[in-house]
Amino acid sequence: MTALLSAVLAAPAAGARRLHSxxxxxxxxxxxxxxxxxxxxxxxxxxxxxxxIGITDLVTGRDDFSTAGRVASLHLPALxxxxxxxxxVAGGLVYGPLxxxxxxxxxxxxxxxxxxxxxxNGGRIPARVxxxxxxxxxxxxxxxxxxxxxxxxxxxxxALGSSIGQWLRVPDHRLxxxxxxxxxxxxxxxxxxxxxxxxxxxxIILRAFTAEAFGIVVISSVTANAVSxxxxxxxxxxxxxxxxxxxxxxxxxxxxxxxxxxxxGWGFARVLYLVEDACDHVWRxxxxxxxxxxxxxxxxxxxxxxxxxxxGYPVLEAGISGHYALGLLLLLLVGKMVAxxxxxxxxxSGGVFAPSLFVGGMLGTxxxxxxxxxxxxxxxxxxAFGLVGMAAVFAAASHAPIAAALIVFELTGQYAIILPxxxxxxLATGLSHLISRDTIYTLKLLRRGVDIDADSRADGALRxxxxxxxxxxxxxxxxxxxxxxxxxxxxxxxRYGALPVTAPDGRFRGAVVTADLDPGDRDGTTAGHRATxxxxxxxxxxxxxxxxxxxxxxxxxxxxxxxxxxxxxxxHRDVLTAYGRGSTEDRADQRVR
Numbered sequence: 383m384t385a386l387l388s389a390v391l392a393a394p395a396a397g398a399r400r401l402h403s404x405x406x407x408x409x410x411x412x413x414x415x416x417x418x419x420x421x422x423x424x425x426x427x428x429x430x431x432x433x434x435i436g437i438t439d440l441v442t443g444r445d446d447f448s449t450a451g452r453v454a455s456l457h458l459p460a461l462x463x464x465x466x467x468x469x470x471v472a473g474g475l476v477y478g479p480l481x482x483x484x485x486x487x488x489x490x491x492x493x494x495x496x497x498x499x500x501x502x503n504g505g506r507i508p509a510r511v512x513x514x515x516x517x518x519x520x521x522x523x524x525x526x527x528x529x530x531x532x533x534x535x536x537x538x539x540x541a542l543g544s545s546i547g548q549w550l551r552v553p554d555h556r557l558x559x560x561x562x563x564x565x566x567x568x569x570x571x572x573x574x575x576x577x578x579x580x581x582x583x584x585x586i587i588l589r590a591f592t593a594e595a596f597g598i599v600v601i602s603s604v605t606a607n608a609v610s611x612x613x614x615x616x617x618x619x620x621x622x623x624x625x626x627x628x629x630x631x632x633x634x635x636x637x638x639x640x641x642x643x644x645x646x647g648w649g650f651a652r653v654l655y656l657v658e659d660a661c662d663h664v665w666r667x668x669x670x671x672x673x674x675x676x677x678x679x680x681x682x683x684x685x686x687x688x689x690x691x692x693x694g695y696p697v698l699e700a701g702i703s704g705h706y707a708l709g710l711l712l713l714l715l716v717g718k719m720v721a722x723x724x725x726x727x728x729x730x731s732g733g734v735f736a737p738s739l740f741v742g743g744m745l746g747t748x749x750x751x752x753x754x755x756x757x758x759x760x761x762x763x764x765x766a767f768g769l770v771g772m773a774a775v776f777a778a779a780s781h782a783p784i785a786a787a788l789i790v791f792e793l794t795g796q797y798a799i800i801l802p803x804x805x806x807x808x809l810a811t812g813l814s815h816l817i818s819r820d821t822i823y824t825l826k827l828l829r830r831g832v833d834i835d836a837d838s839r840a841d842g843a844l845r846x847x848x849x850x851x852x853x854x855x856x857x858x859x860x861x862x863x864x865x866x867x868x869x870x871x872x873x874x875x876x877r878y879g880a881l882p883v884t885a886p887d888g889r890f891r892g893a894v895v896t897a898d899l900d901p902g903d904r905d906g907t908t909a910g911h912r913a914t915x916x917x918x919x920x921x922x923x924x925x926x927x928x929x930x931x932x933x934x935x936x937x938x939x940x941x942x943x944x945x946x947x948x949x950x951x952x953x954h955r956d957v958l959t960a961y962g963r964g965s966t967e968d969r970a971d972q973r974v975r
Contacts, residue, residue: 409594412556416563416598419546420605423539423567427606428613430516430535431572437524438692441469447526449696452688466526466688467681473525474673477518478729482670485514490726491529491734492519492537494826496565496587504554505544505561512541518731522673526680528690528721529732531572536733539568539606540587559598562588566599567606574610574618575792578785579603585782586823619793620699625766626798632762633802639749639767640774640806644813646745647778650719650738651822655829657723669729676728683721689714690721693736698743702768708751715744734822738776739790746771766799774806778814779822783807849928850921852960853942853950859884862891862910869894869909880938882948883913889946892916895938918943921950925957932957 435445442465443456452463461468481488487495488511499507519534543564547557562583570579580603584591665672684690689697701711722737749771750764769790777786787807791800820828859882860872872881880893892913917931919942931940932954939953 416601417605419543419563420567420602421609422542423564424571424606424609426538427535427568427571433520434523437520447691448689448694466684470526470677470680471674473521474677477521478673479670481518485511488515488518489729492533494823496540500558505557507541507544509545512538522730522732523692526684526691527725527730527732529725530693530736532735533733535568535572536565539564562599563602566603570603571606571610575789576603576607578789578792581785585785619695622794625763628761635753636802636806640809641813643774644778644810647775648814648817651779653719654723658727661727673729680724687717690717698740702743702747702765708748711744711748715741738779739772742772742775743768770803770806773803774810777807778810781821783811847925847960849919849923852956853952854956856948856951860909864909866907883909890948916940
């Protein structure tokens, strides 16, 4: 009876272990995790969207206030338009202490924090970040913060994927994929843009393209989009008239716009951090109070230019559709840069993706109006230039041209202008990259002393260099029948703390390790009996692979074999020497070029 009861109780535990092993160790299990994360990210995006709408309605009496003008809140009519001055202060009093107390990493635009988690921390993001980020960003946007939804939802989705992975104790390389799945799902569900979500995750979060990553991220992105559509329907953020390319004579104008967007996108990133630096320099009070006090400045901007309230998609749509004159478009362009920079600078929480699209839309439409006035015979469409400007400015700011082109295409469904859009995006990205290799995301990390591009270059060098380029000649081997008494003096002078042991036919049998021998051991055993079988490297292996193996054999190093025969030896010192030599040669090559 006892045995039967034990078997019944053990059955669920055994099943749970099998399920865990399948999820963590198999490719099909990774697909299952992508489905779970995609579903969670899609649901999170919907909840976050309704949270923003709810808080905006609570404060203003409208789902979106950006097109209402300088009018009173429907809930606070006695204040008149002056409520715009107070709303950011009230929001800052709530989300400032929330972020400061529970998750300081939820401050700002979110994407850089995910990038550094993937590059430096193996994809580990604290679980609390998702909850704090969603509430803080919704409060910030709902009370007037001029930032976007995409940064928060990327951080929310990524934190969800990371939390699930950490709970299951998946390996680091798989945990990074799960973070990317959450980011892709968040973008896909937020913008109704599943393709752009995939490439956002690959270009910006993972910063690498592999077949495995692409397939898994696609599954998560599609799942998140399906969940979002099931709840809110096939909803598009922007509804615009159809645009088309009139003739090939328009291409030079789009090329000029691409170059202008390259400068503006680069400039937006610099303005963002100049304002943040200014806020850091001025503020001397407690960090939790900074959003509320700084909210007075933001409120002043909103009072002067109420179109800056919140994300501002209705204003973007109206601008591209031709409802604003040239002067107002330029004013909105500058106003968005200032309002977004100020929101982030005072400690607000929200993204810079949507503001980049807004700035690009205003730039492109203004450029189109000016070009149409100068060349009326070409019948140019300013709205088409607005769409192209959206993609080009974001591409310049982020150095993510594929995601930029796809997000605008999926947001608008305007395939007719895909050729000038791609050309402008390429020119904007190229010019921005020539001006500076830093992006609107990596600049934030550089200001903290984190250079993930340097990490990527180092990792790339380690993947390029081989064990054969770094290995040293092997230590003198000892025959398997060497007595232990005779090994002690030999081990005392061994560079690697280990002596290779060979069979009579010359094949490698293992190594005698100093730490495994007792100086008082006189039992008459031989080197063959005491040999430890170390993992073998091969001359064609990358140093990246070798370092992973060396992490478990730091004191001895590892043998390098060819046809089971010892041809060299490698330890961490040899890897560092080869990497340093390779870096010096690279710098010399750059000077020659």
